[in-house]
Amino acid sequence: MxxxxxxxxxxxxxxxxxxxxxxxxxxxxxxxxxxxxxxxxxxxxxxxLQMLREVPEPQINFEGVKDRILSAGPMAAPVAKSRTRWGWILAPLGAAALAVVMLNLRPKAEPNLAFNVPSPSPNQIFVPTPAPSANGGDAASVAMRPDFAGAASEGLVGGASSTGLRAFLNEPVKPRQSTPERTVRRVRRPALVEASVPKILPEKPAPAVTPNVDIADGAPRPSGASNGFGMPPKPIASPAPMVASKMGPPKAEPKIVIIDSDTDLLTGANRATEVTTNSVDVVVGG
Amino acid sequence: MALDGVLNTSTWPSQKAASDESDEFLVRRARDGDFAAFETLYHRYQVLAYRFAYQMTGRRDDAEDVTQEAFVRAYQHLPKYRDEAKFSTWLLRIVSNLCADRARMNQRRTALEQQEATDGLDWMTIGSNEDPNENLEQDRRKIALRKALAALPPHHRNVIVLRDIEEKEYTDIAEILGCSVGGAKLRVLRARRALKERIAPLLEDPS
Missing domain, CATH: 1.20.1280 (Monooxygenase)
Structure with missing residues (x-):
């Protein structure tokens, strides 16, 4: 069929x-x-099929149902109809609005981003990075010249301010120089400094204090009597010991130079102080 | 909490008075914490739920368990019950879902267990005729029909039970199944065809 x-x-x-x-x-x-x-x-x-309506008598009673209701817990919370209905309408609208807002808040390209960096204050202290240069000198930006030591020591009280210095201080900070990682690496690798500094300065025993650089945040912080703040040098907590246990004991402490914003009257260059030896026989420049 | 009324039975209104009320009124009262109203609903629809569950599961203990569970769930979800549907329809929908869940769980049940369940019905086939031969024939047909019904997939068995055993209207079936009336009619037609195909060889074989 x-x-x-x-x-x-x-x-x-x-x-x-x-x-x-x-x-x-x-x-x-x-x-x-x-x-x-x-x-x-x-x-x-x-x-x-109508014959199948006959079924055996059930052996259940309401007490069983009551017990199960008691053990099952309370009634479900009533459904708020209008709220549920509005939710279906408002949810996609809300999602769309959020998407529009996110699109509008998307950062736009800024061509002169470097000029938006705030200028450093005149009292900012720079610790140059001791990186080996191509001509075999110490740091590219720092040189320690003993022939200017006397003049530099005489100019400690002088006031600051040449046009070149102001221009230098107002120059935007390069992000790479201020990254904490780079500063930490400088402190934990004294061999690099050790290899180049003795060529210019006579070697002096390093003090038993930690270099005055807070490697926790990478910002150079002068302290102690030599920097004029009247505070004794304090070791700053740092993860250096943990690293040192793997690297072995350092041969010598790194030389830290603090460049002051004041200008030496004789040399015209910035005054500088070598922290570990309290020496002011340091001149900035090549 | 509504269950407080369960323990303090002296505060319940008389069951006889409550049984005269409509389903909607009883549901509203049960929702407001009158447990006696819910008990009235239970006594009113217990047989319907149990019979439907029995047709679906084919086992008395399963049917009893499903019936109890259905009333527990009905009570717990009374606040979600909407008055647009009849309480009996809503209840049967719960029973139907529970039976479908149970059928899925019992898919691994062995053929032997199914056979035992079917054979367990034999003692219940009471002859309605004076003629013993006719009674035997009637029993044979009933057993064959039970087997064919049990062999149907649950979604076919569901609509056969609702329409041809419980004689529900298509609108109710549509509400229970959650489909349109036309869809319910189509499902019933397909299920009848499937049942007819399965019952034919069982009736032809006298063994």
Missing amino acids: AKRNEEELIQLAFGEVPDHEIEAWLAGHRGNQAALREFEMTRQLKSD
Whole structure:
């Protein structure tokens, strides 16, 4: 039997169509014994299904339900219909608005970003990086010249201010020089300084204090009697011992030079102080 | 809390008075903490829920468990019940979902257990005719129908039970199944075809 005919037969036998349609169908298939038998069989199936309504008596009572309700916990919270309905509308709108705001707040390209860096104050102290230069000198930006030592010591009280110095101080700070990582590396690798400094200055025993550089944040901080603040030098807590245990004991402490913002009257250069030896025989410049 | 009323039964209104009320009224009272109203609903629809569960699971203990669980869930979710649907429809939907969950869990049940469950029905087939032969034939048909029904997939069995055993309206079936009325009709038609295909060989084989 075709699927369509079978479905029609099922609809008829299960009484899903009006009676007159059933009678018309039966009249139309009066000579078709197979179809009539199929119809009767399907009708029997419908009546047999009614027999299945008989089920064994349940052995449950309300006490069992009550116990389970007590153990299951309290009623669920009522649903706020309007809130739920509005939520479906407002959630996509909120997401779209957030996306628009995020797009508007996206940082735009700024061509003169370097000029936005705030200028350093005139009292800022620079500790130059002792990096080896190509001509075999010590640091590219610092040279310690003993021939200027006397003049430099005489100019400690002088006031500061040449145009060149101001220009130098107002120059924007380069980010690489101020990164803590670079400063820490300078402190923890004394061999690099040791290899170059003795060529110019006679070697002096290093004091037993930690260099006056706070390696925690990388910012150079002068301290002690030599820098004019009247404070004794204090060791600053640093992770250096942990590193030193792996690297072995350092051979010598690094030489730290503090460049003052004041200008030496004789040399015209910035005054500088070598921290560990309290020496002012240091001149900035190549 | 509503369960306080369970323990203090002296404060319950008489069950007889509550049973005269409509489902909506009883639901509202149960929602407000009147546990006696919920008990009335339980007694009113316990047989319906159990019978439907029995048709779906084919086992009395399973049906009892599902029925109890359905009433527990109904009570817990009374605040979420919306009055647009009949309480009986809502309850049957819970039973239907529980039966579907149970069917999924029992998929690994062995054929032997299924056979035992089916055979367990034999003692319940009480003849309704004077003629013993006719009674035997009726029992045979009933057993075959039970087997065919149990062999149907749950979604087919569900609609057969709702429409042809419980004689629910298509609108109710649609609400229980969560579909349109047309969809419910189509499902019923497909399920009947599937049942017809399965019952035919069982009825032809007298063994």
